[in-house]
Amino acid sequence: MDLSGALQRVGEDDPNAAVAKAKEQLDSLDSVTLNIAVTGETGAGKSAFINAFRGLGDDDDNSAPTGVTETTTQITMYTHPTKSNTRLWDLPGIGMPKFKANEFLKDVKFETYDLFIIISSERFKENDVFLAKEIQKKKKNFYFVRTKIDNDIRSAAQKRNFNEQQVLCTIREDCNRNLKEVGNPKVFLISSYDLGKYDFQDLVDTLESDLSEHKSFALVQSVPVCSLAMLEKKKELMEKLIWLPALASCLGAFVPFPGLSVVIDKTVLTAYLLGCHYNLGLNEKSLTKLSERMDKPVSQLQSAIKSPVTSAVVNTLATRPHASMKTKPVKSLDDLLDSKFLVASVLNATEAFKATHAVLSEALNDMINDMRRVLQVAGLDG
Structure with missing residues (x-):
């Protein structure tokens, strides 16, 4: 130019x-804010995803707490360590004994967030579909992310005639079957501990295309370089x-x-x-x-x-x-x-x-x- x-x-x-x-x-x-809400059922791996997205380990300072039990009891904002205008919000898991889906809808302020990422570490369930429908009503974008794919692959690798691509295809098909009520949305398969594998790049590409120019710039600046493609x-x-x-x-x-x-x-x-x-x-x-x-x-x-x-x-x-x-x-x-x-x-x-x-x-x-x-x-x- x-x-x-x-x-x-x-x-x-x-x-x-x-x-x-x-x-x-x-x-x-540098001043435009990008607010990403991360939600899903208890133990789905929301905090690990938030940490990975910000280029942090689970034990780093200012990382979101992770654990085998639900560690998020209230809506918590985590800023990016070098780009404070990018904010990830850890929302309490739907279905917790003390945090029901209907109460979630009363407490969450949909207008706060630019997009929602709905996470599951197994199959997507009724509460995930319920939330997606409510987000649709608010005319907000949402994306389904299936986490802990590395665990699934390690488990399947112990079986005879293991084929990684076939395992991934089976997981996708299972997720899609459970999400038909919300129009067969695309499901992104990721490992929060190895973003260079599976669908993380595809997820970033999709988010970028759906966001405004300035917000997509904030997104791409924020994600860690985990591969040549990124x-x-x-x-x-x-x-x-x-x-x-x-x-x-x-x-x-x-x-x-x-x-x-x-x-x-x-x-x-x-x-x-x-x-x-x-x-x-x-x-x-x-x-x-x-x-x-x-x-x-x-x-x-x-x-x-x-x-x-x-x-x-x-x-x-x-x-x-x-x-x-x-x-x-x-x-x-x-x-x-x-x-x-x-x-x-x-x-x-x-x-x-x-x-x-x-x-x-x-x-x-x-x-x-x-x-x-x-x-x-x-x-x-x-």
């Missing part, structure tokens, strides 16, 4: 007004938005006098690159969780990071020297942007937009390649 296309996108002819509008749109992307989804989304920080960084874009230059605001570019770093899972906490889940030393995952951009971001965020940086000096993100010819002012808005767009595109591509290598080392590139 060139500058004229960017100006057209924000609906402004005046470059200065367009820069202000671009900043507003960037702010709105990485590609994030890449596609971030590439579409590069024009916004490129435009927003062009201070004094309208220059009426010859010889005056455009200043490029590196703080906007830095904020964008830091956001990409977290969204891709290249931050320390995400790499640590990945190393634990895949039983790989975190140092091996970090060794896959080759680009100076990612290293500069890590260096900017680090409170202590990074292990991989002890033998090789790493530029700060500010210095790195300077080295990309952004230290000097440029002569016009067109040149400024082109330069920043190119730098951000290259930086994003470098970080994407880093995360591809991380996934390969982790054994998630299949």
Whole structure:
């Protein structure tokens, strides 16, 4: 996209007004809230799903409590650890002795949520169908998720003539039989402990297509990178938005006098690159969780990071020297942007937009390649 296309996108002819509008749109992307309600019968695995969706383990700080008995007794909101505008709401299990379905309908505020995920770890039952019908009446979207598929597969694998695809097909057919009353909705089969398998990617694709543009952006930013397919989804989304920080960084874009230059605001570019770093899972906490889940030393995952951009971001965020940086000096993100010819002012808005767009595109591509290598080392590139 060139500058004229960017100006057209924000609906402004005046470059200065367009820069202000671009900043507003960037702010709105991070401020729009996405509220996801997670419900289902007692013990269905709601809390484990909420933790996995937020990239947390069951024992992490701020994780939703899990257990073999019902641990949710009241509606509880959990924010995403890096994207607080994404909120998952753990709703008490329908059918609990002290929490009947009719009481649930009185207490739950349907208007609060953008969508509902109805979870079951076995077959969907009467209460699940009841809730889906009530959600339909409120004209809200709902999705059926069948959890603990990994347990089913392990159990079936003990039998003679085991066929994983046949087991999955049987589970789907059983779920569909029990949901005919709500119009044969699609059922997503997932394992909260291995989101890269089964239907989690399909679930995210479906939610994204059903949400508004800004809410779908919040969704894709929030989900962890658990596979190459999810990485590609994030890449596609971030590439579409590069024009916004490129435009927003062009201070004094309208220059009426010859010889005056455009200043490029590196703080906007830095904020964008830091956001990409977290969204891709290249931050320390995400790499640590990945190393634990895949039983790989975190140092091996970090060794896959080759680009100076990612290293500069890590260096900017680090409170202590990074292990991989002890033998090789790493530029700060500010210095790195300077080295990309952004230290000097440029002569016009067109040149400024082109330069920043190119730098951000290259930086994003470098970080994407880093995360591809991380996934390969982790054994998630299949």
